[in-house]
Amino acid sequence: MNARNITAYGGGILFGFGLAYSGMTRSEIVLSFLRLDDLGLIFVMGGAAVVTFVAINVVPKFMKAPALGGTFRPRVSVLTRNTLIGAAIFGTGWGISGLCPGSAVASLGTGNWPIIAGLTFMFLGAYLRGRFIRDGN
Amino acid sequence: MFPLGIEPYLIGGIIIGLGVSIIYILTGLHATQSSFFTTTLSWFSKLPHFQDKRNIGERDWRLVLCLGLISGAVLYTFTLSPSGMFVTGVDPWRLALGGLLVGFGTRLSNGCTSGHGISGLASLSTTSLYAVITFLGFGIITAHLLEFMGVS
Numbered sequence: 001m002n003a004r005n006i007t008a009y010g011g012g013i014l015f016g017f018g019l020a021y022s023g024m025t026r027s028e029i030v031l032s033f034l035r036l037d038d039l040g041l042i043f044v045m046g047g048a049a050v051v052t053f054v055a056i057n058v059v060p061k062f063m064k065a066p067a068l069g070g071t072f073r074p075r076v077s078v079l080t081r082n083t084l085i086g087a088a089i090f091g092t093g094w095g096i097s098g099l100c101p102g103s104a105v106a107s108l109g110t111g112n113w114p115i116i117a118g119l120t121f122m123f124l125g126a127y128l129r130g131r132f133i134r135d136g137n
Numbered sequence: 138m139f140p141l142g143i144e145p146y147l148i149g150g151i152i153i154g155l156g157v158s159i160i161y162i163l164t165g166l167h168a169t170q171s172s173f174f175t176t177t178l179s180w181f182s183k184l185p186h187f188q189d190k191r192n193i194g195e196r197d198w199r200l201v202l203c204l205g206l207i208s209g210a211v212l213y214t215f216t217l218s219p220s221g222m223f224v225t226g227v228d229p230w231r232l233a234l235g236g237l238l239v240g241f242g243t244r245l246s247n248g249c250t251s252g253h254g255i256s257g258l259a260s261l262s263t264t265s266l267y268a269v270i271t272f273l274g275f276g277i278i279t280a281h282l283l284e285f286m287g288v289s
Contacts, residue, residue: 001201003163004164004166004198005197005198005201007159007160007163007164008160008164008166008168008198008199008201008202008205009201009202009204009205009208010159010205011156011157011159011160011168011202011205012156012160012168012201012202012203012204012205012206012208012209013156013205013206013208013209013212014152014153014155014156014159014209015152015153015156015157015168015202015205015206015209016156016205016206016207016208016209016210016211016212016213017152017156017209017210017212017213018149018150018151018152018153018154018155018156018209019149019153019206019209019210020149020209020210020213020214020218021145021148021149021152021213021217022145022146022148022149022150022152022153023141023145023146023149024149025210025223026223026225027225027227027232028225028226028227029141031227031280034276034277034279034280034281035277035280035281035284036277036281037140038138038139038140038141039138039139040139040141040142040143040145040146041146042146043143043146043147043150044146044147044149044150044153045150045250045254045255045258046150047146047147047148047149047150047151047153047154048150048151048153048154048157048251048255049154049254049255049258049259050154050259051150051151051153051154051155051157051158052154052157052158052161052255052256052259053258053259053261054158055154055157055158055161055162055259056161056256056259056260057259057260057261059158059161059162063162065165066161066162066163066164066165067162067163067164068163068164069164069165070164070165070166071165072161072165073165074260074261074262075167075169075252075256075257075259075260075262075265076257076260076261076262076264076265077247077248077257077262077264077265078264079263079264079267082245082246082247083246083247083248083264083267083268084246084267084268084271085245085246086241086242086243086244086245086246086247086268087242087246087253087267087268087269087271087272087275088242088271088272088275089238089241089242089245089246089275090238090239090242090243090246090249090272090275091242091271091272091273091274091275091276091278091279092238092242092275092276092279093234093235093236093237093238093239093240093241093242094235094239094250094272094275094276094279095235095275095276095277095278095279095280095282095283096231096234096235096238096279096283097227097231097232097234097235097236097239098227098231098235099232099235099236099239100170100239100243100249100250100251101170101171101173101174101239101240101243101249101250101251102170102206102249102250102251103250104236104239105170105173105203105206105207106206106207106209106210107210107223107225108207108210109206109207109208109209109210109211109212109213109214110210110211110213110214110218110222110223111214111221111222111223111224112222112223112224112225113224114224114225114227114229114232115225115232117229117232117233117236118232118233118235118236118239119236120233120236121232121233121234121235121236121237121240122174122236122237122239122240123174123177123178123240124236124237124240125174125236125237125238125239125240125241125242125244126171126174126175126178126240126241126243126244127178127182127240128237128240128241129186129240129241129244129245130175130178130182130184130186130187130244131184131186133245135186
C-alpha cells in the first residue's frame with residue numbers, strides 16, 4: 001500500500017461512515033426524498049459540497065501542492081450532450097431504485113445484501129456504455 | 138418536509154465532505170464514485186474504452202476507496218447505528234433495472250451524485266450544475282410516476 005492508497009482508504013472510511021450516518025445507504029430514504037416527502041438529502045449533498053468547496057477553493061491559497069504530491073485541479077469538465085443525456089438516464093434509474101454508485105457500495109457494509117443485484121447491474125450498465133457508445137464527444 | 142430532522146443529514150454530509158477533502162488536500166485526487174465501475178472493468182475488458190491509460194492509472198486507488206466506503210459503513214453499523222444491520226425492502230427488479238440505468242447513465246454523464254453533486258458543485262462547475270439539475274429532475278419525476286402507478 002502506497003501513501004495514495006492509504007489516503008484513499010482513510011478518506012473512504014469517512015465517506016462511507018457519512019453515507020451510512022445520513023441514511024443514504026437506505027434506498028427507502030433516498031426514494032422518500034425523490035417523492036419529496038423528506039428533503040434531508042439536500043443537506044447531505046449540500047453539506048458535503050460546502051466542506052469540499054473549502055478544500056478545493058480555499059486550501060490551495062495556503063498550500064502550493066497536495067501534501068503527498070500531485071497538483072490541485074478543480075473538477076471542471078466541458079458540457080456535452082452526453083452529460084445531460086447520461087444525467088437524465090441516471091436520474092431515471094435513481095428514481096426507480098433509490099441507488100447511486102457511492103451509496104450502493106457503502107450499503108454493502110451495512111449488511112444490505114440485496115444491493116449486490118443493483119451493483120451487478122451498475123457494472124453491466126457501465127460496460128454497455130463502454131461497449132456501444134463512442135468516446136470523445 | 139423533514140420527518141427525521143435535518144441533523145443526521147447535515148452531519149453525515151459534513152463527514153462525507155471531510156473524507157473527500159482529506160483525499161484532495163493530501164493527493165489532489167477527486168474522490169468520486171461512478172468512475173470506479175469503469176476503472177474496475179479495465180481488469181476484465183480489453184475494449185479500448187476501459188484500457189484507457191487514465192483508467193488503468195486510477196483503478197487501484199478507486200478500488201481501495203470503495204473498500205474504505207464499505208469499511209466506514211461497517212464501522213457505523215457496529216457503533217452508532219440504532220438498528221444495527223439494514224436490509225432493503227425495495228423490490229429486486231427495481232434494484233436491477235435502476236442499477237442498469239445508473240451504471241450506464243453516470244458513465245455517459247461522467248459523474249454521479251458525488252462526481253457532479255459534491256466535487257463538481259464544490260469546483261463551481263456549471264457543467265456539473267446542469268447535470269445535477271437534470272438527474273434531480275428525472276429522479277423526482279420517476280419516483281412520482283412510480284408512486285402514481287401504485288408501484289411500491
